[in-house]
Amino acid sequence: MALEPDEASRLAALLEDKQEELVGAWTDRVAQSLRGRLSRAELQRQTTELRKGFQSALAGGATDLTQEAAAELRAQLSDLSTGRARQGFSATETAVSLFALKEALLGVLDGGDAGNLREYVAFSEFVDAAALFTFDTYVHVRESLIADQAEQLLELSTPVVKLWDGVVAVPLVGTLDSARAQVVMERLLQTLVDTGSPYAIIDITGVPAVDTQVAQHILKTVVAARLMGADCIISGIRPQIAQTIVALGIEFGDIATKASLADALRYALNKTRTRES
């Protein structure tokens, strides 16, 4: 049951006339559901703004949340949802804040005649659509927050360590997608410069699968390191990875490969010694 244009304008008038009562009752209910995690003053500010938003959407002739007249209201709803998502509230808690408007409205509707009831049901539907809209926004915001965090994690999870004098190592863990591979390569080359090390060990013990993309990233890193005068050793090639690499047809050419990081280190140290003597 959608809103009729005349109902929309009557509701707009009601939202205007009873604004104080409505905002008060609405704020009470939201405050109750969030149990003090946002100050009453803050909530009051939000409900006041939203009431205005609903009123002007309805006064502008909106009978459906997707209409042009409701554009401003939608923007407000997504701001609310974005804020709540960042503050760590759940999507349900955000939606409940809107459902509370329906209860508040019920309190200010006088009498129980059939016209009122119809209007109330239609308005409820409008509010439900608004609540669902915050839900969508919420999910969107959380997704982008998670993507941001993943990016930060990416930075953190590619440590290049100086293992020994003249030997740096980078343990690769997890999925080596293009973005991460780029970070790894840059870090490794920078560390080679900073430490003046002639050897770099790329340890792939933590990589679940080596496909052509991963292999290509490793090969490029090795070539770049070589151009800088450093030799790379690949370590941590587990049996299942070795068999898969062979079946795929990837060739590591003359790049030294070792089963474990310890073997790789021993190999590098031996080389350093023969170099020095």
Add this chain to the structure above:
Amino acid sequence: MSDPVERIAVSTDQDVVRVRQLVRTIAVSAKLSLVDQTKLVTAASELARNTLVYGGGGTVEVTRVDNGRRQGIRIVFADQGPGIADLDLALTDGYTTGGGLGLGLSGARRLVDEFDIETAVGQGTSITVTKWCR
């Protein structure tokens, strides 16, 4: 036995990662050996990336299958991209039009037990692979 089909739409790099994870999970539950799990996951990674890069995106469907004697996993990679004009060439080791190693398609074929391509220029490509439990 009709197991549910798990379906992933592939339109970003992240989706390729999801394909790998799904195939890994199903391969573990089908009790594939560690080597076969790794082979299947790697093949899926190659074909899903081709679907994304050359097919312009598409879908990946993973099903458990049973031929009466053995259990296995079947994966279908489908796109509506440009298709592959010369299949023999595309399946040649080292052939690439995208600056890759040119080993994805031919390598994936070696990593699975059954490999089947249907492709038509201008219409798209559909690749079906199966790996059986030993």
